[in-house]
Amino acid sequence: MIAESVLRELMSRQQLLPLRFCQSLWLIDSRAALYWPEQDCLLVGDLHFEKGSYLSQYASPVPRYDSRATLEVLKTLLATYQPKRVICLGDSFHDQGAFERLIEDDVKQLQSLIDSVSEWLWVEGNHDPDIPAAIGGKVVPHLMLTTQTGVGITCQHIPDNRDEPKIVGHYHPKGRFIAPPRRFNGKCLVTTDKLMLMPALGQYTGGLRIDDEVLTALAPKTQRQCYLLCEGRVVLLPPRS
Known part of the structure; x- marks a missing residue:
């Protein structure tokens, strides 16, 4: 659980x-993570x-240090x-051979991170349907979370047509904000009521605008609200962005 002093500093x-x-209540972090204090869960x-x-x-011609970063x-x-608890919402590995290409030090670091929490969950994605058991954690096709008020939220990689609350990955949303003379670009969290x-x-990872x-x-x-992640900050974009 995050310390209150750290929380105040980050905010x-x-x-x-x-x-x-x-x-x-949820917390969106500029490092592209979502924290749920109610259940001490990082997504x-x-x-x-x-x-x-x-x-x-x-x-x-790209550097091969992306996994380390x-x-x-x-x-x-x-x-x-x-x-x-940590929940990885799919496409954690880029392809079926990705785990074999991880260098030994990176494998050890990943396993150390997994071992440092009580529960690590890999939600299956379209890029990584066969996450190797050797890495640790638990692999699930999807996951149901329940809030203290009894609302069920499905965690899955790609959204379906069911009219129920869900948290998904897959699309890598990106946005921009113009404050002349500067233009800010970054990753985005996009939310609606469900x-x-x-x-x-x-x-x-690229992504969709x-x-x-x-x-x-x-x-x-x-119906939505967008949160731009840029330069180490979270920026609430104007309505209808």
Whole structure:
């Protein structure tokens, strides 16, 4: 559980921002993570471990240190929030061979992070349907959370058509905010009354602009709120963004 002094410091720096979802309080962190104080739970999406090594197989000139960078972000998040439970919302590994391409030190660090919490849950994604048991944690196709007021929230990678609250990954939403003469770009959390679209935590993940028709169909501008993550801060975007 995050210490109250740390919480106050992060909020004073605008590194996190509280929001309400399904009658419950959540905290969005500028490092692309969501913390749920009610159940001492940290949620992250789309880690895409070893995307760099995957791309390098096709002569893409990107550094192969993306997994190390993602692990360092996870390490700082766990040190900050000290959660009992971690939920990874799918596409944690970029492809079926990603785990085998992780270097030994990265495997050890990941296993150390998993062992540091009471429960680590891997929600299956479309990129990683076969997460190896050797890494630790528990693999689930989806997960149901229940708030103190009895509201059920489904955690899954890709949203379905069921009219129920859900938290999903997959789309890597991105946005921008213009405050002349500057233009800010970054990852986004998008919320409606019944849907949270999580930002991607991983490196090289790209993403869909929040004004893309795919995202506006899922979360119409008149019904949603967008939170831009940039320069270590969380920025509440204007209505209808």
